[in-house]
Amino acid sequence: MEMQTILIVDDEKEIRDLVDIYLKGEGYKTIKACDGEEALEIIENENVDLVILDVMMPRLNGIDTCLKIRENRDMPIIMLSAKTEDIDKILGLNMGADDYLTKPFNPLELVARVRSQLRRFYRFSSKVLKEEINENIIQIDDLTINLDTHEIILSDNMVKLTPTEFDILALLAKNRGKVFSIENIYESVWNQELMTSDNTVMVHIRKIREKLEENPRKPRFIKTVWGVGYKIEK
Incomplete structure:
Protein backbone atom coordinates (compact mmCIF):
# COMPACT_ATOMS: atom_id res chain seq x y z
CA MET A 1 0.00 0.00 0.00
CA ILE A 133 -19.74 0.58 -10.21
CA ASN A 134 -23.40 -0.38 -10.03
CA GLU A 135 -24.39 -1.58 -13.49
CA ASN A 136 -27.59 0.43 -13.24
CA ILE A 137 -25.60 3.67 -13.28
CA ILE A 138 -24.47 4.69 -16.76
CA GLN A 139 -21.70 7.26 -17.14
CA ILE A 140 -21.20 9.07 -20.45
CA ASP A 141 -18.58 11.80 -20.11
CA ASP A 142 -20.13 14.25 -17.59
CA LEU A 143 -23.60 12.73 -17.93
CA THR A 144 -24.80 10.24 -15.28
CA ILE A 145 -27.95 8.18 -15.82
CA ASN A 146 -29.27 6.28 -12.79
CA LEU A 147 -31.63 3.59 -14.05
CA ASP A 148 -32.79 2.77 -10.52
CA THR A 149 -33.77 6.26 -9.39
CA HIS A 150 -34.46 7.77 -12.84
CA GLU A 151 -32.07 10.61 -11.99
CA ILE A 152 -30.09 12.46 -14.64
CA ILE A 153 -27.04 14.46 -13.56
CA LEU A 154 -25.09 16.60 -16.03
CA SER A 155 -21.92 18.34 -14.81
CA ASP A 156 -23.14 17.98 -11.18
CA ASN A 157 -26.52 19.52 -12.04
CA MET A 158 -29.78 17.60 -11.90
CA VAL A 159 -31.67 17.47 -15.20
CA LYS A 160 -35.41 16.89 -15.19
CA LEU A 161 -36.70 14.64 -17.96
CA THR A 162 -40.24 13.40 -18.41
CA PRO A 163 -40.68 9.63 -17.97
CA THR A 164 -40.87 9.16 -21.74
CA GLU A 165 -37.78 11.28 -22.36
CA PHE A 166 -35.94 9.27 -19.73
CA ASP A 167 -36.97 5.97 -21.31
CA ILE A 168 -35.68 7.08 -24.72
CA LEU A 169 -32.38 8.26 -23.29
CA ALA A 170 -32.00 5.08 -21.23
CA LEU A 171 -32.73 2.88 -24.26
CA LEU A 172 -29.98 4.53 -26.29
CA ALA A 173 -27.54 4.70 -23.36
CA LYS A 174 -27.92 1.00 -22.53
CA ASN A 175 -27.18 0.14 -26.15
CA ARG A 176 -24.36 2.54 -26.91
CA GLY A 177 -23.10 2.28 -30.47
CA LYS A 178 -26.31 0.69 -31.75
CA VAL A 179 -28.46 2.69 -34.15
CA PHE A 180 -32.18 2.70 -33.40
CA SER A 181 -34.67 3.67 -36.08
CA ILE A 182 -37.63 5.85 -35.18
CA GLU A 183 -39.77 2.71 -35.41
CA ASN A 184 -37.44 0.82 -33.05
CA ILE A 185 -37.53 3.59 -30.46
CA TYR A 186 -41.28 4.01 -30.63
CA GLU A 187 -42.04 0.32 -30.34
CA SER A 188 -39.55 -0.12 -27.47
CA VAL A 189 -40.73 2.87 -25.43
CA TRP A 190 -44.44 3.01 -26.24
CA ASN A 191 -44.85 -0.77 -26.68
CA GLN A 192 -46.98 -0.40 -29.78
CA GLU A 193 -46.48 -0.09 -33.52
CA LEU A 194 -45.59 3.27 -34.99
CA MET A 195 -48.30 4.96 -37.01
CA THR A 196 -47.22 6.26 -40.42
CA SER A 197 -45.77 9.82 -40.44
CA ASP A 198 -45.88 10.06 -36.65
CA ASN A 199 -43.15 12.52 -35.51
CA THR A 200 -43.54 11.84 -31.77
CA VAL A 201 -40.06 10.35 -31.41
CA MET A 202 -38.41 13.27 -33.21
CA VAL A 203 -40.16 15.75 -30.91
CA HIS A 204 -38.97 13.90 -27.80
CA ILE A 205 -35.40 13.65 -29.11
CA ARG A 206 -35.42 17.40 -29.70
CA LYS A 207 -36.64 18.05 -26.15
CA ILE A 208 -33.98 15.78 -24.68
CA ARG A 209 -31.29 17.61 -26.62
CA GLU A 210 -32.58 20.98 -25.46
CA LYS A 211 -32.19 19.83 -21.85
CA LEU A 212 -28.79 18.14 -22.22
CA GLU A 213 -26.91 20.06 -24.88
CA GLU A 214 -25.25 23.44 -24.88
CA ASN A 215 -25.91 23.50 -28.63
CA PRO A 216 -28.79 21.15 -29.57
CA ARG A 217 -27.86 21.54 -33.25
CA LYS A 218 -24.48 19.97 -32.53
CA PRO A 219 -25.34 17.30 -29.94
CA ARG A 220 -22.68 15.50 -27.90
CA PHE A 221 -24.89 12.69 -26.71
CA ILE A 222 -27.72 11.58 -29.02
CA LYS A 223 -26.33 11.53 -32.56
CA THR A 224 -28.41 11.45 -35.73
CA VAL A 225 -27.50 8.77 -38.28
CA TRP A 226 -29.09 10.29 -41.36
CA GLY A 227 -31.60 8.07 -43.08
CA VAL A 228 -31.32 5.44 -40.34
CA GLY A 229 -32.11 6.76 -36.84
CA TYR A 230 -30.37 7.75 -33.59
CA LYS A 231 -27.59 6.45 -31.37
CA ILE A 232 -25.34 7.29 -28.46
CA GLU A 233 -21.76 6.59 -29.44
CA LYS A 234 -19.50 4.28 -27.44
Whole structure:
Protein backbone atom coordinates (compact mmCIF):
# COMPACT_ATOMS: atom_id res chain seq x y z
CA MET A 1 0.00 0.00 0.00
CA GLU A 2 1.27 3.52 -0.82
CA MET A 3 2.55 5.47 2.17
CA GLN A 4 -0.14 7.79 3.54
CA THR A 5 0.65 11.48 3.96
CA ILE A 6 -0.27 13.44 7.08
CA LEU A 7 -0.19 17.25 7.12
CA ILE A 8 0.72 18.64 10.57
CA VAL A 9 -0.41 22.25 11.01
CA ASP A 10 0.64 24.03 14.22
CA ASP A 11 2.39 27.32 14.97
CA GLU A 12 4.44 25.67 17.73
CA LYS A 13 7.54 24.04 16.26
CA GLU A 14 7.95 21.73 19.26
CA ILE A 15 4.51 20.24 18.70
CA ARG A 16 5.06 19.88 14.94
CA ASP A 17 8.32 18.07 15.54
CA LEU A 18 6.92 15.83 18.29
CA VAL A 19 3.94 14.72 16.20
CA ASP A 20 6.24 14.29 13.20
CA ILE A 21 8.49 11.86 15.09
CA TYR A 22 5.61 9.67 16.28
CA LEU A 23 3.86 9.54 12.90
CA LYS A 24 7.05 8.71 11.02
CA GLY A 25 7.66 5.99 13.58
CA GLU A 26 4.34 4.45 12.52
CA GLY A 27 5.28 4.54 8.85
CA TYR A 28 3.46 7.68 7.75
CA LYS A 29 4.86 10.37 5.48
CA THR A 30 4.53 13.83 7.01
CA ILE A 31 4.44 17.44 5.83
CA LYS A 32 4.58 20.35 8.28
CA ALA A 33 3.01 23.80 8.12
CA CYS A 34 3.10 26.64 10.66
CA ASP A 35 -0.26 28.25 9.84
CA GLY A 36 -3.47 27.83 7.88
CA GLU A 37 -2.38 29.71 4.78
CA GLU A 38 0.71 27.55 4.35
CA ALA A 39 -1.46 24.46 4.92
CA LEU A 40 -3.88 25.42 2.15
CA GLU A 41 -1.00 25.94 -0.28
CA ILE A 42 0.34 22.48 0.54
CA ILE A 43 -3.06 20.84 0.10
CA GLU A 44 -3.37 22.42 -3.35
CA ASN A 45 -0.03 20.96 -4.46
CA GLU A 46 0.36 17.70 -2.54
CA ASN A 47 -1.68 14.53 -2.06
CA VAL A 48 -2.66 14.75 1.61
CA ASP A 49 -4.57 11.90 3.27
CA LEU A 50 -5.27 13.50 6.67
CA VAL A 51 -4.77 16.90 8.33
CA ILE A 52 -3.86 17.51 11.98
CA LEU A 53 -4.92 21.11 12.52
CA ASP A 54 -4.28 23.43 15.47
CA VAL A 55 -7.07 25.89 16.27
CA MET A 56 -5.14 28.93 17.53
CA MET A 57 -2.71 30.08 14.82
CA PRO A 58 -1.62 33.42 13.32
CA ARG A 59 -2.68 34.64 9.85
CA LEU A 60 -5.39 31.98 9.33
CA ASN A 61 -6.72 30.08 12.35
CA GLY A 62 -7.70 26.41 12.40
CA ILE A 63 -11.46 26.95 12.24
CA ASP A 64 -11.24 29.11 9.11
CA THR A 65 -8.68 26.74 7.59
CA CYS A 66 -11.01 23.81 8.22
CA LEU A 67 -13.83 25.66 6.46
CA LYS A 68 -11.58 26.41 3.47
CA ILE A 69 -10.49 22.77 3.22
CA ARG A 70 -14.08 21.56 3.34
CA GLU A 71 -15.01 23.71 0.34
CA ASN A 72 -13.52 21.10 -1.99
CA ARG A 73 -11.73 18.41 0.04
CA ASP A 74 -13.06 15.53 2.13
CA MET A 75 -9.94 14.08 3.78
CA PRO A 76 -10.16 13.51 7.57
CA ILE A 77 -9.30 16.47 9.82
CA ILE A 78 -8.25 16.14 13.46
CA MET A 79 -8.23 19.44 15.35
CA LEU A 80 -5.88 20.28 18.23
CA SER A 81 -6.54 23.00 20.78
CA ALA A 82 -5.60 24.11 24.27
CA LYS A 83 -9.25 25.00 24.76
CA THR A 84 -11.13 22.42 26.82
CA GLU A 85 -14.65 23.85 26.83
CA ASP A 86 -17.24 21.61 25.20
CA ILE A 87 -18.51 24.53 23.10
CA ASP A 88 -15.09 24.81 21.42
CA LYS A 89 -15.09 21.13 20.57
CA ILE A 90 -18.61 21.38 19.18
CA LEU A 91 -17.62 24.41 17.09
CA GLY A 92 -14.65 22.56 15.60
CA LEU A 93 -16.72 19.50 14.75
CA ASN A 94 -19.50 21.64 13.29
CA MET A 95 -17.01 23.37 11.01
CA GLY A 96 -16.12 20.04 9.43
CA ALA A 97 -13.52 18.41 11.69
CA ASP A 98 -13.75 14.65 12.15
CA ASP A 99 -12.11 14.49 15.58
CA TYR A 100 -10.85 16.82 18.32
CA LEU A 101 -7.99 16.46 20.79
CA THR A 102 -7.12 18.92 23.56
CA LYS A 103 -3.60 19.97 24.50
CA PRO A 104 -1.60 18.67 26.21
CA PHE A 105 -2.21 15.32 24.53
CA ASN A 106 -0.61 11.90 24.50
CA PRO A 107 1.15 11.46 21.12
CA LEU A 108 0.25 7.78 21.12
CA GLU A 109 -3.43 8.67 21.46
CA LEU A 110 -3.10 11.06 18.51
CA VAL A 111 -1.48 8.33 16.41
CA ALA A 112 -4.32 5.96 17.33
CA ARG A 113 -6.88 8.54 16.24
CA VAL A 114 -5.04 9.14 12.97
CA ARG A 115 -5.07 5.42 12.27
CA SER A 116 -8.76 5.15 13.15
CA GLN A 117 -9.80 8.10 10.98
CA LEU A 118 -7.85 6.84 7.96
CA ARG A 119 -9.28 3.34 8.35
CA ARG A 120 -12.83 4.72 8.55
CA PHE A 121 -12.33 7.11 5.64
CA TYR A 122 -10.89 4.55 3.23
CA ARG A 123 -13.42 1.92 4.19
CA PHE A 124 -16.20 4.41 3.37
CA SER A 125 -14.47 5.46 0.12
CA SER A 126 -14.20 1.83 -0.95
CA LYS A 127 -17.91 1.32 -0.28
CA VAL A 128 -18.81 4.40 -2.35
CA LEU A 129 -16.59 3.19 -5.19
CA LYS A 130 -18.35 -0.16 -5.24
CA GLU A 131 -21.72 1.58 -5.33
CA GLU A 132 -20.58 3.71 -8.25
CA ILE A 133 -19.74 0.58 -10.21
CA ASN A 134 -23.40 -0.38 -10.03
CA GLU A 135 -24.39 -1.58 -13.49
CA ASN A 136 -27.59 0.43 -13.24
CA ILE A 137 -25.60 3.67 -13.28
CA ILE A 138 -24.47 4.69 -16.76
CA GLN A 139 -21.70 7.26 -17.14
CA ILE A 140 -21.20 9.07 -20.45
CA ASP A 141 -18.58 11.80 -20.11
CA ASP A 142 -20.13 14.25 -17.59
CA LEU A 143 -23.60 12.73 -17.93
CA THR A 144 -24.80 10.24 -15.28
CA ILE A 145 -27.95 8.18 -15.82
CA ASN A 146 -29.27 6.28 -12.79
CA LEU A 147 -31.63 3.59 -14.05
CA ASP A 148 -32.79 2.77 -10.52
CA THR A 149 -33.77 6.26 -9.39
CA HIS A 150 -34.46 7.77 -12.84
CA GLU A 151 -32.07 10.61 -11.99
CA ILE A 152 -30.09 12.46 -14.64
CA ILE A 153 -27.04 14.46 -13.56
CA LEU A 154 -25.09 16.60 -16.03
CA SER A 155 -21.92 18.34 -14.81
CA ASP A 156 -23.14 17.98 -11.18
CA ASN A 157 -26.52 19.52 -12.04
CA MET A 158 -29.78 17.60 -11.90
CA VAL A 159 -31.67 17.47 -15.20
CA LYS A 160 -35.41 16.89 -15.19
CA LEU A 161 -36.70 14.64 -17.96
CA THR A 162 -40.24 13.40 -18.41
CA PRO A 163 -40.68 9.63 -17.97
CA THR A 164 -40.87 9.16 -21.74
CA GLU A 165 -37.78 11.28 -22.36
CA PHE A 166 -35.94 9.27 -19.73
CA ASP A 167 -36.97 5.97 -21.31
CA ILE A 168 -35.68 7.08 -24.72
CA LEU A 169 -32.38 8.26 -23.29
CA ALA A 170 -32.00 5.08 -21.23
CA LEU A 171 -32.73 2.88 -24.26
CA LEU A 172 -29.98 4.53 -26.29
CA ALA A 173 -27.54 4.70 -23.36
CA LYS A 174 -27.92 1.00 -22.53
CA ASN A 175 -27.18 0.14 -26.15
CA ARG A 176 -24.36 2.54 -26.91
CA GLY A 177 -23.10 2.28 -30.47
CA LYS A 178 -26.31 0.69 -31.75
CA VAL A 179 -28.46 2.69 -34.15
CA PHE A 180 -32.18 2.70 -33.40
CA SER A 181 -34.67 3.67 -36.08
CA ILE A 182 -37.63 5.85 -35.18
CA GLU A 183 -39.77 2.71 -35.41
CA ASN A 184 -37.44 0.82 -33.05
CA ILE A 185 -37.53 3.59 -30.46
CA TYR A 186 -41.28 4.01 -30.63
CA GLU A 187 -42.04 0.32 -30.34
CA SER A 188 -39.55 -0.12 -27.47
CA VAL A 189 -40.73 2.87 -25.43
CA TRP A 190 -44.44 3.01 -26.24
CA ASN A 191 -44.85 -0.77 -26.68
CA GLN A 192 -46.98 -0.40 -29.78
CA GLU A 193 -46.48 -0.09 -33.52
CA LEU A 194 -45.59 3.27 -34.99
CA MET A 195 -48.30 4.96 -37.01
CA THR A 196 -47.22 6.26 -40.42
CA SER A 197 -45.77 9.82 -40.44
CA ASP A 198 -45.88 10.06 -36.65
CA ASN A 199 -43.15 12.52 -35.51
CA THR A 200 -43.54 11.84 -31.77
CA VAL A 201 -40.06 10.35 -31.41
CA MET A 202 -38.41 13.27 -33.21
CA VAL A 203 -40.16 15.75 -30.91
CA HIS A 204 -38.97 13.90 -27.80
CA ILE A 205 -35.40 13.65 -29.11
CA ARG A 206 -35.42 17.40 -29.70
CA LYS A 207 -36.64 18.05 -26.15
CA ILE A 208 -33.98 15.78 -24.68
CA ARG A 209 -31.29 17.61 -26.62
CA GLU A 210 -32.58 20.98 -25.46
CA LYS A 211 -32.19 19.83 -21.85
CA LEU A 212 -28.79 18.14 -22.22
CA GLU A 213 -26.91 20.06 -24.88
CA GLU A 214 -25.25 23.44 -24.88
CA ASN A 215 -25.91 23.50 -28.63
CA PRO A 216 -28.79 21.15 -29.57
CA ARG A 217 -27.86 21.54 -33.25
CA LYS A 218 -24.48 19.97 -32.53
CA PRO A 219 -25.34 17.30 -29.94
CA ARG A 220 -22.68 15.50 -27.90
CA PHE A 221 -24.89 12.69 -26.71
CA ILE A 222 -27.72 11.58 -29.02
CA LYS A 223 -26.33 11.53 -32.56
CA THR A 224 -28.41 11.45 -35.73
CA VAL A 225 -27.50 8.77 -38.28
CA TRP A 226 -29.09 10.29 -41.36
CA GLY A 227 -31.60 8.07 -43.08
CA VAL A 228 -31.32 5.44 -40.34
CA GLY A 229 -32.11 6.76 -36.84
CA TYR A 230 -30.37 7.75 -33.59
CA LYS A 231 -27.59 6.45 -31.37
CA ILE A 232 -25.34 7.29 -28.46
CA GLU A 233 -21.76 6.59 -29.44
CA LYS A 234 -19.50 4.28 -27.44
